[in-house]
Amino acid sequence: MEIGPYILLASLEGAVTAAVLALTAVGLSLVFGVMRVVNIAHGEFFMLGAVIAWYVAHWMGGHPALGFVAALVVAPLLVGAIAVAADMTILKRLDYDPERTIVATIGLLYIIQQLTLMSYGPEARPVEAPFNQRIALPWIERGESGWQFYYPWGLSTTSYKLAVIGAAGAVLCGVWALMTRTRIGLVMRATQADREMALAFGIPVEKVYALVFGLGAGLAALAAVLIVPIQQAHYLMGADPLLLSFIVVIIGGLGSLPGTVLAAVLIGLSDGIISVFFSPTLAKILATLLVGLVLVFRPQGLFGTRAA
Amino acid sequence: MSIETRRVLALHGGLVALLIGLHFVLPAYHHGNLARIMVLASYAIGYNILFGYTGLLSLGHALFFAAGMYGMALTIQHAGFTPAPGLLSGIVAGALISGALALLALRTTGVAFMIVTLMFAQAGYLTILYFGEYTRGDEGFVIQTAQRVLWGIDLSDPANRYFAALSLFAICLGLSLWLVRAPFGRVLVAIRENEERVRMLGYDIYAHKLGAMVISGTMAAASGAVYGLLFGYAGASFASVQYSIFPLLWVLLGGAGTVLGPFIGTLFMFYLIDLSSGITSAYMLIAGVTLVALTLFAPQGLAGEVRRRIWKGLP
Numbered sequence: 001m002e003i004g005p006y007i008l009l010a011s012l013e014g015a016v017t018a019a020v021l022a023l024t025a026v027g028l029s030l031v032f033g034v035m036r037v038v039n040i041a042h043g044e045f046f047m048l049g050a051v052i053a054w055y056v057a058h059w060m061g062g063h064p065a066l067g068f069v070a071a072l073v074v075a076p077l078l079v080g081a082i083a084v085a086a087d088m089t090i091l092k093r094l095d096y097d098p099e100r101t102i103v104a105t106i107g108l109l110y111i112i113q114q115l116t117l118m119s120y121g122p123e124a125r126p127v128e129a130p131f132n133q134r135i136a137l138p139w140i141e142r143g144e145s146g147w148q149f150y151y152p153w154g155l156s157t158t159s160y161k162l163a164v165i166g167a168a169g170a171v172l173c174g175v176w177a178l179m180t181r182t183r184i185g186l187v188m189r190a191t192q193a194d195r196e197m198a199l200a201f202g203i204p205v206e207k208v209y210a211l212v213f214g215l216g217a218g219l220a221a222l223a224a225v226l227i228v229p230i231q232q233a234h235y236l237m238g239a240d241p242l243l244l245s246f247i248v249v250i251i252g253g254l255g256s257l258p259g260t261v262l263a264a265v266l267i268g269l270s271d272g273i274i275s276v277f278f279s280p281t282l283a284k285i286l287a288t289l290l291v292g293l294v295l296v297f298r299p300q301g302l303f304g305t306r307a308a
Numbered sequence: 309m310s311i312e313t314r315r316v317l318a319l320h321g322g323l324v325a326l327l328i329g330l331h332f333v334l335p336a337y338h339h340g341n342l343a344r345i346m347v348l349a350s351y352a353i354g355y356n357i358l359f360g361y362t363g364l365l366s367l368g369h370a371l372f373f374a375a376g377m378y379g380m381a382l383t384i385q386h387a388g389f390t391p392a393p394g395l396l397s398g399i400v401a402g403a404l405i406s407g408a409l410a411l412l413a414l415r416t417t418g419v420a421f422m423i424v425t426l427m428f429a430q431a432g433y434l435t436i437l438y439f440g441e442y443t444r445g446d447e448g449f450v451i452q453t454a455q456r457v458l459w460g461i462d463l464s465d466p467a468n469r470y471f472a473a474l475s476l477f478a479i480c481l482g483l484s485l486w487l488v489r490a491p492f493g494r495v496l497v498a499i500r501e502n503e504e505r506v507r508m509l510g511y512d513i514y515a516h517k518l519g520a521m522v523i524s525g526t527m528a529a530a531s532g533a534v535y536g537l538l539f540g541y542a543g544a545s546f547a548s549v550q551y552s553i554f555p556l557l558w559v560l561l562g563g564a565g566t567v568l569g570p571f572i573g574t575l576f577m578f579y580l581i582d583l584s585s586g587i588t589s590a591y592m593l594i595a596g597v598t599l600v601a602l603t604l605f606a607p608q609g610l611a612g613e614v615r616r617r618i619w620k621g622l623p
Contacts, residue, residue, distance in 0.1 A: 038419055093604055098419045099365055103560070104603045106553055110596025117590045243430070246423065285434045292427035295420050296412050 005139045009157075010273045012137075016161050016230065018268020019168035020223045022261050024241050025248035026175060027219030029260040032249060034192045034212045037096055040105040042220055043242025044112040045083060049075045049221025050127075050233040051120050057127045065130035068229070075225045076218040083217030087210045096209070109238075116235040124237075129160040129229035164226045171222060172261060179257065188212060243284075244271075247291045312621055320485055320567065324478050331470050343470045345571075345578050346477040347535045348554075352562070352570030353480045354527025355555035360564035361488055362520040363500030367422045367552050368429030369528050371409070374436065374547035376402040376529030378443065381542035384455050386442060391458040395533050402529015403522060405432075410521035414514060426552070433547040448543025456537055469538045476534045477571075480527055485567050487523070488623055496520050497565070528555075550592075557595055560602045563611030567623050572610050 028042045052075040057067030086108060094100045136156045179185040190198045191208045199205050220241070224233075231237065244267065252263030267287070274283045327346070334342060351373055358364050379401030383389040389397065413424045437445045456463045463469055487493040495516050498506045507513050536542045545551070554577075555570075562573025577598070585591040602609065608616060615622040 038423070090600060090604065099422070100603050100607070102365075102367075102419065102422055103556065104600050106556075107596045107599030107601075107603070110592045111600065112596075114590035114593035114596060118588060118593070246427075250423070279438070281434055281438045285431050285438060288427045288431040288434065292412070292424050292431065295424045295427070296415050299416065299420055 005137075007273060008137065008139070011269055012157050012161070014269040014271060014273060015165050016227075016268075017271055018265045019165045020227045021241070021244055021248060021268045022172060022264035023168050023223035023226070024220045025245040025252070025260050025264050026172065026257060027216035027223075028245045029249045029252070029257060030175075030219070031213055031216040033256070034188055035091075035096060035209050037091065037098055037101040038105070039213070039216065040102055040242070041086075041108040041112060042216070042245060043238030043240075044109050045079050045217035045238075046220040046224045046241045047116065047233075047235065047238035048079050048082065048112060049224030050228040050231075050237060051116055051235070052078055052221070053225040053228050054120075054125050054127050054233040064128035068127065068130040068225075071127070071225050072222070076221040079221035080214035080218035084210045084214040087213040091213065092206060092209070113235055113238065120233075120235060122235065124232040124234040126232045127228045129158075131159055131163075132229070133159040135159060135162070160229060164230070167226060168223070171219070175219070176257065184211075243288070247287055250291050250294055316485070316621075316623055320481060323568065323571070324474070324481070327474055327477070331467070331474075336466070339466060339470060341578065341582070343466075343473040343538065344535075345574050346473040347531055347538065348558070348578070349571040349574040350476050350480040350534070351528050351531035352555045352558040352574050353484050353567075354524045354531065356559045356564060356566075356570045357484060357487065357496075357527065358520050358524035359556065360559055360566070360569065361493060361500060362496045362517060364517065364521070365422050365556070366413075366425040366521075366524075367549075367556070368409070368425030368427075368432075369525070369555055370547050370549065370551035371425075371429035371432040372402045372406050372525040372528035373532035373535075373551055374432065374544075375405045375525075376532030376534075377536040377542050377546055378436065379529065380533035381449070381451055381536045382442060384451060385449065391456060391463070391537055395458075395530075395537065398533030398536075399526060399530050402532070403526045406525020406529070407518070407522050409525070410518050414517050414521065426549070429547070429552055430549065433544060433549075436544045436547050443542075443544065446544045448541055448545070451536065451540045451542065453540065456540060458537075463538055464540060472534065472538055476530065480531075481567065481571070483527070485623060488567065492516070492519065500565075553595070553599075557599055559609070560607075561598060561609055563609030563613070563615070566609070566611035566615060569609055569611035576610070 024042070024046055027045075028039060031037065031039050031042070053068075053071035056071040056074050057064070060067035060070050090104050090108065091101055094104055134156050135158065177185075179188065187198075187203050187208055188211075190201070190203060191205055191212075195205055198208075223241075224237075248263045248267050249260055251267070252259035252261070271283065271287075327342070330342065331339070351369075354372075355366070355369050358366055358369075376398040378398075380391075380394045380398030383397045384391065384394040409425065409428055413421055413428070416424050436443045443449075453462070453464045458472075461468050461472075463472055488497070495506065495511055498511075499513060499516060503513060532546065535546075558573035558577055559570050560573065561577055562571065563569030577595070580594050580598070581591050584594045606613065611622065
C-alpha cells in the first residue's frame with residue numbers, strides 16, 4: 001500500500017479513537033469543571049460500562065443488535081447510579097476536598113477493578129456488533145493513464161466504525177444542548193461559576209454534584225459500550241482511557257468542554273497517525289511528557305485562556 | 309538532654325533493638341518478610357518526608373524508587389560495577405532525577421502537582437519498557453548471587469540480608485528523626501501548616517520544598533537500590549503507578565507526619581495483603597478499601613491517633 005491510503009486508514013482508525021475519547025474526556029472534564037475534583041476512577045467507570053455491556057448482551061441472547069441496544073441503555077444508567085452512590089457515600093463526606101478526593105478515588109479505582117476481577121474474571125470477552133459490513137474505500141492516484149480511481153487492498157472500514165463516530169457526535173451535541181439550553185444545564189453552570197453564590201440562590205449544590213458525577217461516569221460507560229464491539233471487555237481496560245482523557249482534558253484546558261472535544265479529536269487523530277510511524281510506547285512517552293510540561297508551563301491548557 | 313528527648317530516643321532506639329532481637333526468634337518465612345518490610349518502610353519514610361512533613365502529595369515516587377533500583381542494577385549488569393559503586397550510582401541517579409523533577413513540578417501546587425508527578429513517573433515507567441533491550445521490561449532481570457557480594461558479605465544469605473535491610477532502615481529512621489527535630493524540618497512542617505505565613509517570616513519556600521523533595525527522592529532511591537540488591541531482581545513493575553500508590557497507602561495507614569508511622573503502615577499493609585492473597589487473587593481490593601476507609605474515617609492514621617490521644621509530643 002502507498003503512504004497516502006495508509007494515512008487515510010490511520011486517520012479513520014484515529015477518528016474512531018477520537019470519537020470515543022471525546023465522550024470519555026467530556027465526562028471527566030464535566031466532573032472537574034463543575035465539582036473541581038479529579039476523578040482517578042474515571043477509567044474504571046469506562047471499564048464497568050464495557051463489562052456490563054458484555055453481561056447484558058450475554059443475557060439477552062437473540063440478535064446481536066437487541067443485546068447491544070439494551071446495553072446502550074442499561075450500562076450508562078447502571079454505571080451512573082454506581083457513581084452517584086459513590087459520590088453520596090464517599091465524596092460528599094470528604095467535602096470535595098481536592099487532594100483527599102484524589103486519594104479516595106484511587107481507592108475506588110482498585111475496589112471497582114478488583115471486584116470486577118473477582119466476578120467477571122481475567123478474560124477479555126467480545127460483544128458482537130449490531131451490524132458490521134465491510135466498506136472498501138476508493139483512492140485516487142495519478143497513474144500512466146492520468147488520474148485513476150481504484151480500491152487499494154486493505155483500505156477499508158466497517159459500517160459499525162462509522163456509526164460509532166456518528167453516535168459519539170450526536171451524544172456530544174446532546175451534552176452541549178443540555179449544558180447550554182436547559183434549566184439543569186444552567187444550574188450546573190451556575191454551580192461551576194460560583195458554588196457559594198449558587199448555594200445562596202437556593203440551588204441544591206450537593207444534588208447537582210451527585211448528578212454531574214453520575215453524568216460523567218455515564219458518558220464514560222456509553223463510550224465503552226460503543227467501543228466494546230471493536231475492542232474487548234477486560235478488567236484492566238480502564239488504564240488507557242484514563243490516561244488519554246487526562247491528556248485531553250489538560251491540553252484542552254481544564255473544565256472547558258469545547259477545548260476538550262477539540263483536543264480529543266487532535267489527540268485521537270494524531271494517535272492513529274503517529275503510531276503508524278513511531279512505536280506506541282514512544283508515542284505514549286511523548287504524550288505523558290507533554291501533559292506534564294503543559295501543566296507546568298501552561299496550566300490553563302493549550303487552548304484555554306483563563307487560569308484554572 | 310530533656311526528658312522528652314530521652315523518651316523519643318528510647319522509643320525509636322527501642323524499635324531498632326527489637327528488630328535486632330527479632331532476628332534470633334522469628335521463623336524463616338517471617339524473617340524474610342520483615343527484611344522486605346524494613347526496606348519498603350525506608351521507602352515509605354522517604355515518602356513521608358515530602359507528604360507527611362512538607363504536605364506535598366506526590367503520585368510519582370515510583371520513579372525515584374525505580375531510579376535507584378535501575379541505577380544500581382543496570383550498572384552492575386552492563387557496566388560490570390561491584391555492589392558498592394552500584395548502590396552509589398543508584399542513589400546518585402535518584403538524587404538527580406528527584407532534583408530535576410522538583411525543579412519542574414514545584415512550579416505547580418495542589419492537584420496539578422499530583423498530576424505532574426504522576427505523568428512524569430508514568431513517562432519513566434514507559435521509558436523502562438521502551439529500552440526493553442537493556443531493562444528486559446516487565447519481565448525484569450535477575451542479579452546473580454555472585455554479583456551481590458558487598459565487601460565480602462554475601463547479601464543473598466538471609467541473615468546478612470536481614471541486617472543489611474535493618475541498617476538501611478535504621479539510617480533512614482535516624483535521618484528522619486534528626487531532620488524533623490532540626491530547624492530545616494521545623495520549617496517544612498510550618499510550610500505544611502501555613503505556607504503564606506512562613507513566606508512572610510522570610511523563609512525561602514521554594515528552596516525548602518526543593519530540599520525536601522531531593523531528600524525524599526534520594527531516600528526512595530536508596531531503598532530501591534537496596535531492594536534490588538538484597539532480593540536480586542529489577543523489574544519494570546517497581547516503576548508502575550502501583551508502586552507510587554503503595555507508599556502513600558503505607559504512610560496514610562501508619563500516620564502521615566510521624567517518624568514511626570511509615571514502618572507501622574508498611575508492616576500492617578504487608579501482612580494484610582499477604583494474608584488476603586492466600587484467599588483471593590484480587591488482593592489489591594484490600595488496598596482500595598483501606599485507602600477509602602482511611603480518607604473517610606482516620607486521615608491521621610495509626611500513629612496519628614496515638615499522638616492525638618496519648619502522646620502529644622510524638623515526633
